[in-house]
Amino acid sequence: MSKLIAFAAIQGGYKVVSEVEGLYRKALQTYNADTKVEFPNTGYYLPVIYSLTGLKVTNLEELKKPLDFARGLLPPHVKSKNHLPYLGPLLDAGMAGIIAYEIKEALRAVTDPDFYYPHEDPDLEAGKIWTGPADDTILRKRGVEFVDGSAPGFAAIVGAAPNPEIAKMIVEDYQRKSLYIFCAANHNGQTVIEQLIEAGVQVGWNTRIVPFGPDISSAVFALGFANRAAMAFGGVQPGDYKTILKYNKDRIFAFVNALGDIGTEWGVAAAGCVNWGFPTLADTDIPQILPTGLCTYEHVVTNVKHDEMCQKSIETRGLKVNVTEIDIPMAFGPAFEGERVRGADLHVQCGGGKTQCTELVKMAQMNEIEDGKVILEGPDVTDLKEGETFPLGIYVQIAGREFQEDFEPIMERQIHHLVNYIQGIMHIGQRDISWVRISKAAMEKGFSLKHIGVVLHAKFHQDFKKIVDKVQVTLYTKTEDVDKITARARAEYQTRDSRVDSMTDEDVEIFYSCTLCQSFAPNHVCSVSPERTGLCGAYNWMDCRAAFEINPTGPNQPIEKGECIDPKLGQWKGVNEFVQKASRGAVTHYNFYSMVHDPMTTCGCCECIAAMLPSCNGVMTVGRDYPGDTPCGMKFTTLAGVMGGGACSPGFVGHSKHNITQGKFILGDGGLLRMVWMPKMLKEELKDRIDARGAAMGVPDLYDKIADETVGITEEEILPFLQEKGHPALSMEPLIG
Structure with a gap:
């Protein structure tokens, strides 16, 4: 692990804890020790502190225990010589910073009670952009979505994109995948939320774009929400910090996107999130923490391009996104699997001894393919006349953290029944002897060969989400291309078959x-x-x-x-x-x-x-x-x-x-x-x-x-x-x- 990262995070921990200790002393000088401390309308007190330590903070005086606890977590400073690249001190510093940030926000509730607008949606006309911590009503309404899978996870975005258009692109990419977007912090005085508002994007809980606050400390509201979900819906008891953190790693698929320069305060927040199993992906050039450990995969990934931020975040977190809709004009489902396309109904066909029709599935690396991309190389069936035949090569590339070459033939064989699920399409055979018949009715509804790729992408994600992260499909209809993929496929088939030759x-x-x-x-x-x-x-x-x-x-x-x-x-x-x-x-x-x-x-x-x-x-x-x-x-x-x-x-x-x-x-x-x-x-x-x-x-x-x-x-x-x-x-x- 980089000495620079360790230095920044630990230094950030000391800086944040010291700053909050100063704010606390000032508050005690201004307010009585029994002054009420709370986040609005919640029975979870200060949720990060309560869930991890069991401490019920209700007034200023009671803030001293968690603040002292945070100070006690701070590890020794990084030495100039003989630095030990262990993750433990980094995690302790991060947790100290997170606790201090929650105390800072609790003090803000005392010193500036009108800073946040505690509703589901901001009031832009009144200039009330920031909603602050979610209350228990929002938790009950939204938190269950993280349990039933309708919200597969959340992206915690801190900072600001280079411009509003990029901010909109990143956020809408997450929206399309049904994720929540929790926004906090600013970069050079600019925030993603303000950029989205400028770009005409509606923000608030109802659009899953949550404007928590303009400071890095407000990012703690995302962790508080996650911990409350663990207690409310996972039955985890307050103070059982091991189970709380494990629940979040295994059940709440979240990650941080750091847009802008990462200083010590952002660094300690990122280190804190690692305790939850939430990795950080940054668009800047800082040292990375790539080995797996507490996070499912990498801990810190940097230099991520903005147009790749969403997909890379999902890959790094190990999040499986549900593809719920199959965008084709024909009906689709198992009811059509046994449907026959007979001579009178036939428009065009391929394979079946009349032309070559080949199917091949191969494993790909994450950076080699684009999820959901369907390429058609050659003429489409819409270019053919009734009764004509054509060659076809179906080449599917699958990338996944858990995908193995041994799974290729299993996925390949799925093509048979998934293509049959399309109303008006009949598929028989497999490998290099497939036969596809396309009916007149399917053509009348607007069938294109690309729809085969759409179906395979969606169903592979739906049926094999444990092993599939990306699916790209290429369809070949030129004879020379089909011949090339067929030659390659036959070599692959031979290699696969030879694996059992020594067995009896x-x-x-x-x-x-x-x-x-x-x-x-x-x-x-x-x-x-x-x-x-x-x-x-x-x-x-x-x-x-x-x-x-x-x-x-x-x-x-x-x-x-x-x-x-x-x-x-x-x-x-x-x-x-x-x-x-x-x-x-x-x-x-x-x-x-x-x-x-x-x-x-x-x-x-x-x-x-x-x-x-x-x-x-x-x-x-x-x-x-x-x-x-x-x-x-x-x-x-x-x-x-x-x-x-x-x-x-x-x-x-x-x-x-x-x-x-x-x-x-x-x-x-x-x-x-x-x-x-x-x-x-x-x-x-x-x-x-x-x-x-x-x-x-x-x-x-x-x-x-x-x-x-x-x-x-x-x-x-x-x-x-x-x-x-x-x-x-x-x-x-x-x-x-």
Whole structure:
């Protein structure tokens, strides 16, 4: 910690305490010792002193105890040599200064009783700008808002901005985020409140811009309000200073904005606020206190630009701001999640095998992105004619103090159902195989692709406020841009998937559920294990574990495997019990490792669908991005329509691309050695993994033995090729026996 900061704060403590001792002696010479001392209409006496020490100050004589207490808190002066950079002395000096400031304001109430105008709003016509300490009526009316969350916190602004326009900008930024703004002190005779009045801004409790007073001592009213809220609504007892201060740190999300030069008197006030866990952010160049400790994050942050003051303050305090409104012209909500956009209703679409549609969520640093910013790179859907298609890349950047890279796929998967919440928009799939259909009705209401960004920003803040501080969304609709983000995304997907490659299902006793797709497939319950990634391809076992950590009541719930019923086919008692409950009795059991015997249910979001080819004694699989015919006689779209509604369909099963080369892929039916056909593009995408898995199963040239559409698209066409290559499936036991 800076020696300069310690010197300024401790020096300020001595200065303020000495000044108030002088004012106190003068008051005793002028008034009787039993002269009444109080803040108007409150049962909390002098609230900072009462809440922290339990002392009930009612007259001049009783001010001596807290004043002596403040003097006793003052630490030794900073030495010129061997300065110890500890926060403790700074905190003591700060608390001494805060107590002295409250005594100073109490003395003002005696010596100048008409200085403040104790109402909710000032009387500007009468020149009564400053409202002073809030009375108990205001506390009861406003204090509860800090408890129920309608007021997430307050900004205590001291000093003045360079001009009224900047003052207005800063304050209105806080208003938009529902914070209170408590104003005190002046800088070179100018105050923020006077600047706001000049700029035509209405001030007072009703607009949440509170003009406490023109001196730094009046900033103590903000701390008094916070402590009274702790006693009134938090049940904290007077004198329990540890609980009072902890309550404020954990429940009252406040911070100080110092606008102007910070002298010793402001310095000691800032040090005092740190005791409450309230950090200070300044627009001037003073030393910082960046290590975390008493405050949630940094204690003093300086050189903050005025247009970044609000966001930086919120980040530093760890405040989570609620985004309550979603500003789009269409209706929005879960009721529209299962809505279909059929051919007659369709205006335009992307993905679904017709164009590329890719989604990627990445973690960002706080200073890299702007919260709420939505960028559209390329033409909007309003530029397209009915029936046209377009490519789309959705790139979401999230910054948060508690955000981790492990959370990226969890947030990415939310895009699916959040886009579906928009009336008239249908979303299927995920990752790089998404499919978005936009209805004529949505276009008539004024839909723009930017509205997807608006929705994602709002809902990520609403649903994941613990880990999300900033969200920026970029939407790409130019082919070259979409191709670039797709290449990057596929590399990210591969890295994520590889995290579970060394794990086996036997390594864990807990699997995880995923019910995100039940709006389209009500009976579908996806179970995710280390060796069976979610059939959508978006979640692996580690992703589900992270999702449960973020949202313990969400769609990814832990499943205790329980007794193993069939180790070959992959069936457990605990999984069956969970699936039966989660499917509302529609599905009583299924097998993890088989597509022939009671396979897992499938939904329309699966990356691939496998089907039996009886004449070849093997199986085929087809990915969503392959539009052609297949040897089973059905295209992917037909297959998805037949068994993608949550059905358990023996002979067919949905799965992810990654799952094809995992150790337990249809192992109960013979595993990957049964694979006789897949589209060339999918086969090439998985070449290295097929080579590795084939070698592990004793067939190192398995890749060369698998047919694709260049060989044929019927069983009759591919069988000679399989015979020529000596495919292992032909010599295995019958698939159906």
